[in-house]
Amino acid sequence: MLDLLKTLCCMDGPSGAEDVVREFIRSHAAHFADDIRTDAMGNLMVFRKGIKHPAKPVMLCAHMDEVGFIIKRITNEGMLKFGFTGGVDPRVALGRAVRFGQVKGIVGIKAVHLTTASEREHMPKTKDLYIDIGVTSKDEALAKVQPGDYGTFDSDIVEFGDGLLKAKAIDDRFGCAVLLALLRDKPPLDTWFVFTVQEEAGLRGAATAAFALRPDLCLVVEGTTAADLAEVPPHKQVCALGKGAVIPFMDGRTIYDEGLFDMLRQAAETQDIPWQTKHMIAGGTDAGRIHMACAGARTVGLAVPVRYIHSPVSTAALSDMRDVYALARAFLEGIAQSIE
Amino acid sequence: MNQIEILEQLCALPGVAGFEHEAAATVAKYLHPLVNKVDIDSFGTVTGTLICPVAGAKTVLLDAHLDQIGFVVTKVLENGFLRFAPVGGVDPRMLLGCEVTILTQKPIYGIVSCMPPHLLKSSEQEKAVPIHEMLIDTGLSHPQVSVGTPVVFRQPLVELSGGAVASKCLDDRAGILAILQALEQIDRKMLHVNVVAMFSAQEEVTSVGATAGAFRAKPDYAIAVDVSHASTPDAPAGETFDFGGGVMIGMGPNMNTAFAKSLMRTARAHDIAYQIEVMEGNTGTNAWGMQIAGYGTAQAILSIPLRYMHTPVETVKLSDIDATANLIAGFLKDFHGEVYPYA
Numbered sequence: 001m002l003d004l005l006k007t008l009c010c011m012d013g014p015s016g017a018e019d020v021v022r023e024f025i026r027s028h029a030a031h032f033a034d035d036i037r038t039d040a041m042g043n044l045m046v047f048r049k050g051i052k053h054p055a056k057p058v059m060l061c062a063h064m065d066e067v068g069f070i071i072k073r074i075t076n077e078g079m080l081k082f083g084f085t086g087g088v089d090p091r092v093a094l095g096r097a098v099r100f101g102q103v104k105g106i107v108g109i110k111a112v113h114l115t116t117a118s119e120r121e122h123m124p125k126t127k128d129l130y131i132d133i134g135v136t137s138k139d140e141a142l143a144k145v146q147p148g149d150y151g152t153f154d155s156d157i158v159e160f161g162d163g164l165l166k167a168k169a170i171d172d173r174f175g176c177a178v179l180l181a182l183l184r185d186k187p188p189l190d191t192w193f194v195f196t197v198q199e200e201a202g203l204r205g206a207a208t209a210a211f212a213l214r215p216d217l218c219l220v221v222e223g224t225t226a227a228d229l230a231e232v233p234p235h236k237q238v239c240a241l242g243k244g245a246v247i248p249f250m251d252g253r254t255i256y257d258e259g260l261f262d263m264l265r266q267a268a269e270t271q272d273i274p275w276q277t278k279h280m281i282a283g284g285t286d287a288g289r290i291h292m293a294c295a296g297a298r299t300v301g302l303a304v305p306v307r308y309i310h311s312p313v314s315t316a317a318l319s320d321m322r323d324v325y326a327l328a329r330a331f332l333e334g335i336a337q338s339i340e
Numbered sequence: 341m342n343q344i345e346i347l348e349q350l351c352a353l354p355g356v357a358g359f360e361h362e363a364a365a366t367v368a369k370y371l372h373p374l375v376n377k378v379d380i381d382s383f384g385t386v387t388g389t390l391i392c393p394v395a396g397a398k399t400v401l402l403d404a405h406l407d408q409i410g411f412v413v414t415k416v417l418e419n420g421f422l423r424f425a426p427v428g429g430v431d432p433r434m435l436l437g438c439e440v441t442i443l444t445q446k447p448i449y450g451i452v453s454c455m456p457p458h459l460l461k462s463s464e465q466e467k468a469v470p471i472h473e474m475l476i477d478t479g480l481s482h483p484q485v486s487v488g489t490p491v492v493f494r495q496p497l498v499e500l501s502g503g504a505v506a507s508k509c510l511d512d513r514a515g516i517l518a519i520l521q522a523l524e525q526i527d528r529k530m531l532h533v534n535v536v537a538m539f540s541a542q543e544e545v546t547s548v549g550a551t552a553g554a555f556r557a558k559p560d561y562a563i564a565v566d567v568s569h570a571s572t573p574d575a576p577a578g579e580t581f582d583f584g585g586g587v588m589i590g591m592g593p594n595m596n597t598a599f600a601k602s603l604m605r606t607a608r609a610h611d612i613a614y615q616i617e618v619m620e621g622n623t624g625t626n627a628w629g630m631q632i633a634g635y636g637t638a639q640a641i642l643s644i645p646l647r648y649m650h651t652p653v654e655t656v657k658l659s660d661i662d663a664t665a666n667l668i669a670g671f672l673k674d675f676h677g678e679v680y681p682y683a
Contacts, residue, residue, distance in 0.1 A: 079573055089457045095434030095651040097498050104498045106506050110575040111649035112431040121468050123433055130573050132655060134500025136584050144501050160449035161479015225456045230421035230475050236459050282458050311437045313451045
């Protein structure tokens with residue numbers, strides 16, 4: 001699963017331009033799928049028959065998109081004015097390398113020598129940022145990129161520290177990797193493996209996927225904010241790397257199903273899988289759409305804690321990834337056991 | 341090996357001001373085939389000497405600084421986070437989420453840690469975090485790091501469009517490359533002056549490497565090859581120069597006017613693109629110290645236009661490095677030891 005995750009993180013799929021990721025997942029899933037569908041939004045829905053055949057298949061969900069950039073305008077000097085697709089923290093964009101396909105660029109910030117003291121104390125506004133691809137005229141730039149082109153951070157994979165992985169897009173290629181890994185084995189029950197688009201743009205893809213599939217039960221596999229940093233007070237740390245899978249009870253968009261939450265917690269405790277929950281009610285996942293789709297669906301989540309999420313240096317612990325995978329598997333087994 | 345590959349290797353050398361010895365050993369190897377002899381002094385300044393066949397010839401010193409801006413670990417916290425201080429001037433606003441290398445015996449990867457934005461009030465997000473409040477995340481519960489360990493940006497070289505590259509420490513590895521390229525074009529036996537190529541330590545703090553080196557070399561002429569600001573949308577137009585506009589030739593009290601004008605004549609004669617950079621006082625370069633080292637030198641500054649100085653993504657156009665190298669080589673080939681002030 002780790003190799004799969006690394007491959008997925010190196011692919012570019014900002015919200016609205018997930019095509020490369022979708023085609024990769026489709027080609028990997030095809031061998032195991034009993035049915036594959038896409039929809040107008042670009043979601044990928046993969047069905048695999050399981051050992052048991054309940055009235056309705058269970059749904060697993062992860063999103064393919066990542067936070068990124070879109071070119072809005074090109075200046076006469078050949079600089080790219082851009083917007084963020086998804087919630088990029090503009091503070092981490094300054095001075096970073098980005099890419100639009102093969103075309104590399106950097107988010108510029110003038111030399112410190114040319115700043116005033118008060119400028120250095122205030123972050124620049126997003127509308128004042130620009131990307132430099134090395135050219136010096138609009139025509140030169142237009143030969144390389146166009147307004148409307150999507151881009152991502154240009155960030156490699158690093159394993160470092162005590163079993164940590166740094167990459168862009170761990171949120172949520174990790175979830176995609178878990179689903180693809182689970183898909184390789186015949187699931188305990190009929191299962192839809194759903195890879196959504198545009199989660200970062202406002203949980204857009206999950207709305208149509210859930211409407212089409214009308215699940216009764218759904219598990220969303222995600223990356224979630226960890227703020228277990230030195231000098232951050234404990235009540236603001238949210239969750240911590242290396243402390244196990246996060247089973248959220250509530251976030252900004254969803255109160256997760258109590259019964260399913262208990263089932264996951266008990267599975268973790270009986271199988272000795274480290275787990276934690278989120279100590280801050282914030283953010284949202286595709287669950288926010290799915291649990292409200294049609295007549296509603298019982299929805300639960302699992303997440304890997306990620307430091308510096310939505311940045312080129314998002315960082316997660318390999319041990320937490322294994323724990324989430326084990327609990328996702330336990331989820332399918334638990335649901336299968338409960339239907340006789 | 342092509343130009344970008346050499347630049348990539350030069351930029352990868354760790355050489356925070358005060359910690360240049362490892363980088364010095366490597367650049368000495370590049371210099372070896374191009375000069376008669378190479379020395380490395382106690383500061384880590386590398387000097388290569390080219391002796392011309394003319395007895396009693398004058399000496400021209402070519403200087404580019406070897407050191408780079410960076411950081412130094414000031415405190416090791418219990419949970420694997422490191423407090424740090426800058427070595428050389430950096431803008432704190434581009435440090436959050438920045439990847440760094442901690443230069444322990446076996447280098448350690450680190451990230452300048454950053455609070456998630458949703459845990460901050462919007463007024464807090466608008467404010468820059470001061471460097472003394474920042475921490476490096478090593479991901480290690482017990483990092484074997486001692487206070488005083490240097491830290492550098494990790495950003496590898498990125499090839500941009502239009503013959504431009506972005507990397508850490510192009511300030512002043514681009515200058516080193518320009519000097520190496522110039523030396524490659526020179527035939528020692530055809531020279532009428534001796535040439536000393538110097539890659540000096542600690543420019544970013546005190547210029548001690550260049551001043552001590554100039555004192556030792558006793559040059560009649562010295563050229564500081566450094567970088568200067570190229571225009572960007574957020575920078576004041578009056579203080580920046582054309583990116584891709586060619587080598588910048590400095591003028592002002594720190595520079596010998598006759599020397600500067602001679603360089604301009606060479607540029608015109610060889611059809612080399614150049615721009616005039618007027619600096620009315622302290623140039624903030626090695627030239628400031630070298631000019632008054634010992635009995636003093638006739639000083640010049642050649643600068644390569646560079647964007648985003650002192651960030652991990654300093655950006656230069658290769659054509660500007662070429663223009664700088666070609667001007668140095670063109671000048672030295674014809675130079676008999678006297679400069680003239682006429683236009």
